[in-house]
Every structure is written in structure tokens, then in C-alpha cells.
Amino acid sequence: MPALSGQADPIIYSVGMDTRSFGPIDRIFGQIDKAIKVLSAPARPSRPAPAAPQAEVLTEPQRTLSARLMRVNHSGEVAAQALYQGQALTAGDAAVSAAMRHAAAEENDHLAWCEARLSELGGRTSVLNPLWYLGSLAIGALAGALGNSASLGFVTETERQVELHLRGHMERLGSADPRSRAILEQMTHDEVQHGAHAASLGGRELPMPVAVAMRLTSRLMTLSSYWL
Numbered sequence: 001m002p003a004l005s006g007q008a009d010p011i012i013y014s015v016g017m018d019t020r021s022f023g024p025i026d027r028i029f030g031q032i033d034k035a036i037k038v039l040s041a042p043a044r045p046s047r048p049a050p051a052a053p054q055a056e057v058l059t060e061p062q063r064t065l066s067a068r069l070m071r072v073n074h075s076g077e078v079a080a081q082a083l084y085q086g087q088a089l090t091a092g093d094a095a096v097s098a099a100m101r102h103a104a105a106e107e108n109d110h111l112a113w114c115e116a117r118l119s120e121l122g123g124r125t126s127v128l129n130p131l132w133y134l135g136s137l138a139i140g141a142l143a144g145a146l147g148n149s150a151s152l153g154f155v156t157e158t159e160r161q162v163e164l165h166l167r168g169h170m171e172r173l174g175s176a177d178p179r180s181r182a183i184l185e186q187m188t189h190d191e192v193q194h195g196a197h198a199a200s201l202g203g204r205e206l207p208m209p210v211a212v213a214m215r216l217t218s219r220l221m222t223l224s225s226y227w228l
């Protein structure tokens with residue numbers, strides 16, 4: 001995830017001997033570039049997938065179910081990239097920025113693992129991903145604009161809901177697909193850490209209606225990406 005330097009001082013990058021200052025227009029193009037990469041280029045993980053490739057022994061109905069569940073999880077990780085990116089656009093704080101960057105790098109691993117697993121299962125990514133990306137970018141930007149405690153609280157609540165969602169998917173997979181399950185287990189572990197870290201940095205509990213709205217939005221995404 002890009003630095004959470006939002007509207008603060010211009011970001012300075014060194015490219016060889018050339019030191020350049022990037023303004024708002026550069027940042028907009030940077031965001032567009034990031035969106036294109038998330039939506040159309042294969043994600044590159046920084047950690048190997050949690051389970052080594054193995055001969056598939058899935059029945060056809062099991063393979064279909066796994067592919068649908070992993071498509072939903074892939075969409076969730078596309079949304080996670082946009083949420084962090086949106087928060088980066090409008091928030092600013094060094095400690096928060098570092099925590100968000102660390103979490104975003106792990107989210108990118110999740111994105112890559114889900115994408116690779118989906119491909120192994122012969123599945124496809126959701127056609128609705130651009131919609132989830134744009135919506136999540138807007139929601140993230142709004143959360144970031146509300147200040148650090150709200151933004152961090154948003155991360156904590158999001159990760160709490162994602163954890164419950166992932167545990168539900170692991171139950172549905174059962175023991176039939178250990179490779180997908182291993183990916184979801186590592187993702188769950190990471191999401192719990194992200195949520196706890198955001199809470200430790202000062203994330204505040206979100207009002208109940210906001211948490212409920214987040215659950216409903218997530219439900220809509222889960223149901224539609226399962227089929228589409």
C-alpha cells in the first residue's frame with residue numbers, strides 16, 4: 001500500500017541521481033496505475049503459499065465449491081487493497097502509515113495466494129471486482145478522512161468481520177480441500193493480527209449502525225462474487 005501521506009507534504013522519491021517531488025496529479029496517476037495492477041496483473045506474493053502444490057483429489061462438486069469460495073476470497077482481497085489505498089489517500093500519521101503498509105503487504109500475499117489457488121482449481125476471478133475496488137476505494141478514503149481513531153477502528157471492525165467470514169469458509173471446505181484451507185488459515189491468522197494492531201494503535205469501536213452496514217455490504221459482495 002502506498003505511504004499514508006495523503007494531503008500532507010509532497011512525497012519525495014529518489015530515482016537514481018534524480019530527486020523528484022510528486023504532486024496531486026502524479027498521485028492520481030499513481031492510484032490509477034495501482035488499480036490497473038490489482039485488477040489485471042498477477043499479484044506477486046512476498047511469502048510462499050502456506051501449502052505446497054499437491055495432486056488434486058477433489059470431486060467435481062468439491063472443486064466447484066472450492067473455486068467459488070476462493071473467488072469470493074479473492075474479491076475480498078481486491079477490496080482490501082482498495083480500502084488501504086483509499087485510507088492512504090486521505091489519512092496521515094507515521095505510525096499508522098507503517099502499520100497500514102505492513103498489513104497491505106500481507107494483504108497482497110493473500111491476493112496472490114487466492115488468485116493462484118483459483119487458477120489451480122480451474123476457476124475465474126469475479127467480473128464484479130472493478131466494482132468492489134471502486135466502492136472500497138471510496139469507503140477507505142472516507143474512513144481515512146475521519147481521522148486516525150476512526151480509520152483504525154474501521155480496520156479493526158473490518159478484520160473482525162473478515163475473520164468470521166474466513167472461519168465460515170473453512171467450515172464449508174471441511175477436510176476436502178486442505179490446500180485452500182491452509183491458505184485461509186494463514187489469512188485468518190494475518191487478519192487477526194491486523195485487527196489487533198490497529199486496535200493497539202488507537203482504533204475506536206465503530207457505532208453499531210456502521211458495523212451493521214459493513215456486514216450488509218460484505219454480504220452483498222460475498223453472495224454476488226460466489227456466482228459472478
Ligand SMILES: [Fe+2]
Binds near residue numbers: 107
Ligand atoms: Fe486479507
Ligand SMILES: [Fe+2]
Binds near residue numbers: 103107159194
Ligand atoms: Fe487484513
